[in-house]
Amino acid sequence: MPSEWIAPMLATLSSRRFDDPAWVFERKLDGERLMAVRDGADVRLWTRNRLDVSASYPEVIRALKALRGPKSWVIDGELCAMRGDQTSFEDLQKRMHVTDRRAIANAGVTLAYWVFDLPRFDGHDLCPLPLTARKDALRDAFAYDDTIRLSTHEAERGLALFHHAQDAGWEGVMAKRAASTYQPGRRSPDWLKFKVVRGQELVVGGWTDPQGSRSGLGALLLGYYDGDVLRYAGKVGTGFDARTLAHLGSLLGPLASDTNPFAESAAEIRKASRSSPSQTHWVEPSLVVEIGFSEWTGAGRLRHPRYQGLRDDKDPREVVREEPRPIGP
DNA sequence: TTCCGACAGTGGGGTCGCAAT
């Protein structure tokens, strides 16, 4: 009998943080959302897009099979690569799509499957139950260890947990209505994401051509000063509406230059952006923009960058790479 | 009537596998 795929319930992004006795709050983990499905001896891990990735994570499958208790359930959780208490999405990527046993061993990545919900258990559909009842059932169902970990939650105090998330380098906080049902595949307002957003100013050193129906420009090439040289920090291609695109285009045109202002070579910059065949244009590095992002990658690029506005009060030469600065409440 | 959720479209970094070079 094939194991049944259940679409994970999705959360809505929120900019409003709050305390509320009718809600519970938990750590938002930076990994891969996976549903673990047991059907007798058959245990599988499914991605959001309905791919069976069991072969990539044999140690997790082993640990799930070793769980004592009923042999039929669906667990919802997040698979993370751990470095101490910190998650590393880049480490996890070294394991995605890899199924060769030796390659898996050589990657040297420590996985933890953090579980936080239980849509099905022992032949029963728990989706109609309130979240807290499902969480109680999940807590009591299994004995946890280093590979299968229970993601704990806190009642009412969302603000304090969010501030802790900012300090501890978490990706954010999940807020969930305590009485809510499990709604497979639905992006529900009963689950909210409080994401930690970092921000800093960056210098525009160029732009790429727009694709398809896009007008004005595709993305801005960004950098910061490291002594006298402008270091490339990646691109930003979202966060502007049509009007802003037009405005930025009119500002950049007159600044166009034949000289690459970055310390990195044009080939290096283009290699990083190999996904877009669009042409790149250089500009005099005189425009400063505010960028929101989630974190710096290992390669020194912005992850999840979005444009948040012009900073015409800033001297580009003063733009350096800062310690990650949380923005928002 | 307004608002919300779903979808499509555009853009980002990073990794692996695989085919072409």
Add this chain to the structure above:
DNA sequence: ATTGCGACCCCACTATCGGAA
């Protein structure tokens, strides 16, 4: 052996539309 590209993860965001509220 190297390179380019697609397919996945993680996304952010704008614009649009139809149905729910």
